Amino acid sequence: MASSGRGGQAFAALLEARSTAACFQCAQARAIPFLRAATLPIQRRTYSAEAASATSATPSTQDTSPSVPAPPPVASPPDYRIRAGLLLSRPPLITSDPTPFEAAFYLYQKRLNERLTGGFRRNVYFKPDTMLALDWRLQMRHRKGTPARDIGHYHGGKGAAGFGGATAWDDEFLINDPEAAQLTNPDQLRERIISDADLRVSEDGETLAEADRVRVERPQPRYTAADEANDTQRLDRKLDRTLYLVVQALDGTWSFPAADVRTDENLHETASRALASAAGVNMNTWIVGRVPVAHVVRQVTPTKEEAFSSEKTFLLKGRIMAGQADLAKNTLGVKAFQWLTKEELALQLPKHYYTSVKNAMPAR
Structure with missing residues (x-):
């Protein structure tokens, strides 16, 4: 047949x-x-309302024979628009300053370690009557017999005379002790350790004056010129915090870079296109995953061209490794950008927008 x-x-x-x-x-x-x-028929779920409209408008090609059941009706297209964006961040570059409790706890741990470990054997590390041995002797005299550089004047459990004296276990500071404030202050403690590494003895074995000491190289400051000028467009600010890229639209509102999802795009493809369209291609970025970490729902006014009453923006997580945003050739009408911390975003973003994305950002 x-x-x-x-x-x-x-x-x-x-x-x-x-x-x-x-x-x-x-x-x-x-x-x-x-x-x-x-x-x-094969059921396919579309991301955009455009694709849903095209599906509902396509005529059915199924056989209408009485022996074949009719396909299920296609749902009407949604009345919302789907967008995708990128929550692009620069991770912390340095560790954060310790809290007062952390600083006091670290000092206690250092003194406890000094008390429980064996004594420092100078003859193992220094030859007698050498420049380094003489310099070590001057450092010990300056620290009043304490080998460690960052625990203050402390005897390490041997007692005042080295035989378990009354001060052997006296390793706690009183409240408002000026020495404790110096040892728990990160800036002062850092300078104390660095200055202790300066050579105080010349190659001839003579003690050098303060101005003639051989200085070691100092590390770069933790606070940069961008912090002093509060330049929010530079990436070398807030080195101990995470910064997020936000852009300003023509109406003055701030948001993360986002664009409408096309019919032939996935969410991560739209997010990558939105970043390039808004902030240029002069950045080396990486999209962490293809699953959104946050979404924002916003009501919009329908127009003759678009009958949408709301829009849903799905945000993916991204990282920047190098480069900087460039608005010279942006196609989304962006007029400004900033790199802001989480606390600064709370003041800059609309309230409903920040409430929707705040849980996707870590505290640091």
């Missing part, structure tokens, strides 16, 4: 199964899986 279309194929399969089965019910049981696969 000649047949055409999926309905004809299903009918032929039913006849073939009936000819090899013991009864009509067995033939139906064998042919049902093929009938379902041949008659039911």
